[in-house]
Amino acid sequence: MSLRNFILILVLFLSVSITYGQKKFKVAVKETGGWQELFFLVDEKGKLIRKLDPDKYFMCFNPDEYVYFAIFGLRAGVDDGPGWTAINADEKVLFNVFNASYGEPSPDYLVENKIRIVDNRHLIGYADHKGQIVIKPQFEFATTFHKGKAIVGENCKREPLDTHADETDCNHSSIICERYGYINEKGTIIKIGAYSFNQIMNEIHWEIPNE
Template sequence: MKGSLALAAIVALFSCTTQPQSEENQGAEYAEITDSSPGDTLFRIPGDAYEMGEDFAYINQKGDTIVPFGRYGLSFTDTITTFGIVIDKSGGNNELIAINPHGQRLYEVFWIDNGPDYLSDGLFRIIRNGKIGYADASGKIVIQPQFTCAYPFEDGRAKVALDCKTVTDMDHFVMESDSWFYVDKMGEKTE
């Protein structure tokens, strides 16, 4: 059994080819999550690339390279079924982004501590065009980005603001607004 797994891994490594991005999606800043089949699943190689700068790629089940080595700086996801979280090092910004199984950018992921926002009450914070929204555990956007500041969901609601500023000290930031309100998981105002 171990020999079969090792052989499969070696075959996958040596049969990697690069998949070009489709012309339809070139130039699009953000892609969307689409229905995927089990054949769309991507696997990170090597599987133990956990540090910034460690080279990795994503391959599909056929062994084709979908996301080539060196494209991203760090991977937070070893297997991508609907989305994965990586650090995009292009432009020197080291953006924390979500990608779909085709390697296309879906949105930026809200930084918290030293990595992506935590799943809280089934949702995590995302960013598009500088505004904060929420996605679910499958990566699907459930509340479109529209808030300047937003806290994680707790007990079915989240504290958000349309006008807000962030104040930063050396290690932390605080969100300040005079017009906080709460939204439910549908994005509707609530008490």
């Protein structure tokens, strides 16, 4: 066997192994009668995969549906980076999910088979429904996809929507960027420059997704 054929067979084997290793599961939630909920990962045959540590996880955002990853909130003191944590059936952390509404718990969700994710620099990328990162985090600002395009921004800063009495009040804000543009489904920047968000939105006919 030639080295080239051996490498091709090895790559094929690894690809099949990785695909086989992806498995659907759902999160079963049990109420304890108090402030704490118990979470169990269950496979498609109803078999228990594992019980999660209630001292680590406090909220699940996609229970009772079979998924390749589940989105959880982590308790104080458990720090896996910004955003909400996405885990697979083996409780492996896949990525952190972008919080879509600053100032309130609002993890992103799949739109056109893409969910926004964030890294430790708070840059935004995308993963698919199987938990595979399809566009690595690189954007300061990025919307969901609409008809294969998403709006991105550069040189961005956060501006409060309202003036609050003190720091303990709610802190709703929006992101304002100096440059806007848009990307395709591969993450390639098609256009970016000194445009407003509305100019790009109108050009590509981008719309806010219906929940």
